[in-house]
Amino acid sequence: MGNTVEVSDWIIFIGRFHPLMVHLPIGIIFAGISMYFLARKKKFSQMKSAIPFLMGAGAVSAVLSCIFGYLLSFQGGYDNEALNAHQWMGMALAIFAVLAYVSVVWKKTKRIVVLQSGLMVFLLVGLVYTGHLGGNLTHGTSYLTQYSPDPVRKLVGLPPKPVKRPPVTLLDSADIFLDVVSPMLSDYCVSCHNPGKSKGDLILSTYERILKGGENGPGVVGGNLAKSELFRRVSLSEHHDDFMPPEGKKPLSVEQKKLLELWIMKGAPDKGQMGNFEIDRDYLLAANKVLGLEGQGNNSLAKRVEPADSSVVASLNAKGYLIRTISGGSNLLDVSFLSNGNKESVNIEELLPIKDQIVYLSLGNLNLRDEDLEVIGQFENMVRLNIHSNPITDDGISFLGRLENLEVLNLYGTKIGDIGLEGLVLLQKLSRIYLWNTQVTPEKVGNLKAKHPDLEINMGEVSS
Incomplete structure (x- = not known):
């Protein structure tokens, strides 16, 4: 289901309730598992009566989440491998949620109690892992690990965090792509356009893919705003169907759009210090504001002086x-x-x-x-x-x-x-x-x- 399939709007509409529905089994099953283990202690034994209801409700909501998620997959724009892993894990979780419910209403035997405990442990691990896979689909594969400290990264076999670029204190020395454009796209666009979730087959996590664009054409054409689909999308009215980012997500500010425009008109280079380009005052002021240099006296090129004689x-x-x-x-x-x-x-x-x-x-x-x-x-x-x-x-x-x-x-x-x-x-x-x-x-x-x-x-x- 990685590619968009022509289906009824009703299917996509219903499928989009998946993010709402999916939180029900997470909460309900987690509550049921917690009560199951707490009820083993005498002082919490009164919780036993609520466990069958919770596990039953969790099983039903898990099955419904799978159905809604399957319908949502027809929307497309997801990595096939990541999507399949999330789907199969979700279906396995729903099946074991049903089995867990059956086990708690079944006649109690020593074998059934052992089975119950095993199912509860599997459900708990499955909830975490399935949720992680869903998060990868929504926010990208690096969502959970992006800010993890190096000891955690080493534990899970990831390389050390890349060295951060030093904060910009001088506008003239700021890199037009690495310090200005790339951080903007990372903050506002990459959550929907990454290797794990490429809406419109558009990936904005690397310079090469930004230029390449997606199913609607090149993302950026150096020196040509009209042919740069990325700029067109962010410049549309917020009420337009093609406007990016979608409703509910914070759009780029006026100053950020001006800097994206500047970068494209300067040829969309992969690097280059701001001081190496001839830049009009409006763009300098926009960069000053976006980079947080406004009012700090650091931006020598935005100074106001009297004209020379x-x-x-x-x-x-x-x-x-x-x-x-x-x-x-x-x-x-x-x-x-x-x-x-x-x-x-x-x-x-x-x-x-x-x-x-x-x-x-x-x-x-x-x-x-x-x-x-x-x-x-x-x-x-x-x-x-x-x-x-x-x-x-x-x-x-x-x-x-x-x-x-x-x-x-x-x-x-x-x-x-x-x-x-x-x-x-x-x-x-x-x-x-x-x-x-x-x-x-x-x-x-x-x-x-x-x-x-x-x-x-x-x-x-x-x-x-």
Whole structure:
């Protein structure tokens, strides 16, 4: 019954009472078993009279649960193996519930009493196991084990829990899929779309299956919202038959939908830090809220600053600077220099009038000196700084210690050494630093990685 079968709506309608009905035998049979063993003690002997009724009611409700569950299976969307295991275990439980009822109303003999005890123990174990299989169908096979501690996982033969991603404290360093999109889908969608319960043949527990989609087409098509069935479903009116998630489950917020839209429009990558994309202000604010950074002062790219003087920007552009806003609706600037072959023509002090607006600055291979870094140290809103291939030293690097918002720093091909690096890692927001072809020693890098495990120190790749 793993695949959807065309049947009457009445069958599906009646079958959907299975979750309601299935709790009756669980409660009734458990109460009957408890009374059966308690009644063996003299002070609880008055319970004996209630046991036949409870076991009879439990047997009837167990049989009805099997019938309703069988009808529900025609709805489809379940893993065949998991569904069959739950069905057969449920039917076995119903049969033994009937036998247990017969045994308690049968004429008492020593053999019957032994049989009763065996049936009661089997029913108790069967209730737990059948319920576990049903939970797997409803919530996925990892529902029970997802949050189990490692000693329990080891006991049942499961691998240790995967290492959690560190909490996001800097928006620029958040991974657009691993930190933003994947957690949203896990919280809101995976309970109905997992390997054990793939409604519409749609599985959303892995990146590959998210893109693949289900019976209605691709789940996500990078750069194309119209062809991305997943986005279409979550964007419909909540009253639409195709809206996801179904009624009764919490839908994605407006901000979460915007972030899903952003991810798709950026090509639906499987990884990539937010700071590597050009993102409009509305999306930055949505990410800030969803990731819990709102009001914490951690989101440097969502700051409000006055627009830069247009005449100053025009003058700088004429001198070879390339100045762009980081996103539509933002006054924050991305500044680089278009080299004209005359490296002596760069005057960093010319950028001081727009220092509050600059968050990205790229001045690689421009013959910058230590005194230039003293000027750059005044750019307090700086988030990413690329000054590779300049003859700067530890003396100049010390001025960058003022850049409290700095997250990414490229020092490839400079003369920075261990002393300069030691001072930089004290910057609380610094998350990535590029040090290939510098005088920093591997020993110093190893020590710093041990002290600052969240700091990415790149010693072998050139990055812009």
